[in-house]
Amino acid sequence: MEKTDVLVIGGSAAGIVAATTAKSFYADKSVMLIRKETQVLVPCGIPYIFGTLESSDQGLVPDAALSNAGVTLKIAEAISIDPENKTCKTSDGTAIGFEKLVLATGSTPVKPAWLKGADLENVYTIPKDKEYLDNLKVSLDGFKKVVVIGGGFIGVEMADELKKSGKDVTLVEMMPHVLSLAFDAELALKAEEILEARGVTLKTGSGIREINGSQKVTGITLNNDETLETDAVILSVGYRPNSVLAEKAGLKINDMGFIRVNEYMRTENPDIFAVGDCAEKHSFITRTVKPIMLASTSGAEARIAAMNLFKLSTVRLFGGTIAIFCTAIGDHAFGAAGVTENLAKERGFDILTATFEGIDRHPGTLPDTQKQIVKLVVSRESGILLGGEVMGGKSAGELINMIGFVIQNRMTVDALLTSQIGTHPLLTAPPTAYPLIKAAEMIAKKRRH
């Protein structure tokens, strides 16, 4: 029987980060990563293999990241775990003994059971599966009209990339706006304007009722009775955690199917951790259990699990997901972290909000200057930042990380108001009207009254 001190099951972002961090922190321990895929796609890069990149071969995570870090890679499927004997059986008939186990088994796209026609030909999902996606890319070449169902960020990115490759693309979202879990209406509207300007047709405010066709899809019908013709449907309506392996091993699973873990990312078994899409997470702000699946959350969870494998640390805890992410539509970037105004109100927070619209270069006459908008959601009582949303040029992708850092450390707008912010004509907003600071100033002003 093979033996390893640390066994990580799963080869996507969470697994890679868990394995490499474990090896970095516990250099004298052996670390093995086992995964069933021969090649792994950059998960967030998947939409881009349909437009920006030529093929999925350009979207691969290099295995060198593992070997350079001293992690042993084994290609095989984990088929069962024996927690008592601390072994994992694999599809090649062998077993691997471990001292500590990290489950990073990921998630699988959902085809809703209630959706009539979901099993017709040319109805697709977006799994993290290179072979499936390569076939999908070939099939899509033959189609003129494509409907994408679900206006979360994967749906938005897929729609934009398919448009880029020359198709007639319609994006359907049940909620009044796309990206509405991350953005309030004011910024979601900006995203919609840009998508439409880029040629994507939007159908918001009415969900899909059924997919039409007898063998192949011919169209869809919305809840408002509208019908659309299409050659293909791409469903991006959610993912479910891959937790069967954990469940069979007797680990606790929550109501949404996620593996239960504590703030060390440890299951009730002190030798077994779970991270990433398969692991239970709470909202950092609202404290409710959340089905969030994002690389930002996974990465932090994986680092925290790895650091706590052999020695618990009271300062290296996972305090809950702030659901931070960013996306790009053309040259525009959108980012969000923490709660939206809508969600904060719904959950009963007494909040103040402020939105400042500025520019991301200075003077604004400089080439490639773009609008930059920052919205902040702040606790009225304490001044603590609860959420932020940004839109701008590509630098807004990093800007949201500063906002996320303030949120995660439960800091107040005062921490922003006293901050020294590096600015430069060709790189950032002006020092006199840096939108993040101006929005904080607007909040501080409101708190005085």
Next chain:
Amino acid sequence: MEKTDVLVIGGSAAGIVAATTAKSFYADKSVMLIRKETQVLVPCGIPYIFGTLESSDQGLVPDAALSNAGVTLKIAEAISIDPENKTCKTSDGTAIGFEKLVLATGSTPVKPAWLKGADLENVYTIPKDKEYLDNLKVSLDGFKKVVVIGGGFIGVEMADELKKSGKDVTLVEMMPHVLSLAFDAELALKAEEILEARGVTLKTGSGIREINGSQKVTGITLNNDETLETDAVILSVGYRPNSVLAEKAGLKINDMGFIRVNEYMRTENPDIFAVGDCAEKHSFITRTVKPIMLASTSGAEARIAAMNLFKLSTVRLFGGTIAIFCTAIGDHAFGAAGVTENLAKERGFDILTATFEGIDRHPGTLPDTQKQIVKLVVSRESGILLGGEVMGGKSAGELINMIGFVIQNRMTVDALLTSQIGTHPLLTAPPTAYPLIKAAEMIAKKRRH
């Protein structure tokens, strides 16, 4: 006599931020900004009027920022202050009464007295003076060869912009590397490589001894006896604070000529504050008095002064400059905050450093992917971040702000290691190898041993 509740003297970044923040926090107070310039240039944008922009008219700060904020603008020079009667005399013969005064009088470029030839024709400095710079731009049109003295960021930016406009440009820096107050050799070398690849000739490691010529400049001689022919010399060897007005009013001035202030940015007179290039500042880390002149420092000082004008706040203090800034050379951005490794060692800190080199898109096959390097300087004892340096594509401009935020809040690498970082293929480094986090991980690993 005119009267205003708050009088701000100086119309550049610090003055604008002080005036607009004062009006925002104390809406019922009248705020007046007085400046001698009819038009104000974006100070950090000055180098770009020599290449990227067509003329200085494109580099103006719009006065609407003041009027929209409810600040009264008066164009006149402040010629004396009477602290006892709380009045300011101006060049137009009138006086302005004030309740609170903010001095934001800025700085003036230095022509070193010891430098022979500094007063020859075609020897220039870079003041924040539109008329001077407009004349300089016209003069430069007639020159083929230009030597820039001083490889700080203004010298680097000027050299790159002049090269862009087609000249033969040589940049002279006394220290072994350009930008060496902000960067250790490893990153400074990258900046030098890029400058040279863009056609700028570098002369580092030997300062200027004298400027040659009888009436007009004909060349320069370096300390190592090397001579260079040139049609013009641009001196960017430092600025001195404009503190004569304050000194004449009896306010205390430090040894370097800066107006003395406390952590509220208040002088010993409780009704007079000073901010920006003219105000004394300490290093946040080393606690020594520093002649730092940066918009990042000025902006924070101005906000802090404004917020404390009528009511001191114990949470809105200026803790010292972290000298955070960023600059661009072509498509590459460089940023720095806090102390370099060199300076930290020189001052006696027991430090650990780590440098991680990654990419700023993922996968790296995406168009416009650039190298991204992060260096961290950390206190060994506490894990607290003392300094950071970054190089990358344009997003590195915002990345340094997150590093600066960690430094200013005296947070440790653990705060980074547990951080949720939003990443996106088209906008940022990968979640599995985000250079800031990887560098923090390298530090944490070193701290275990």
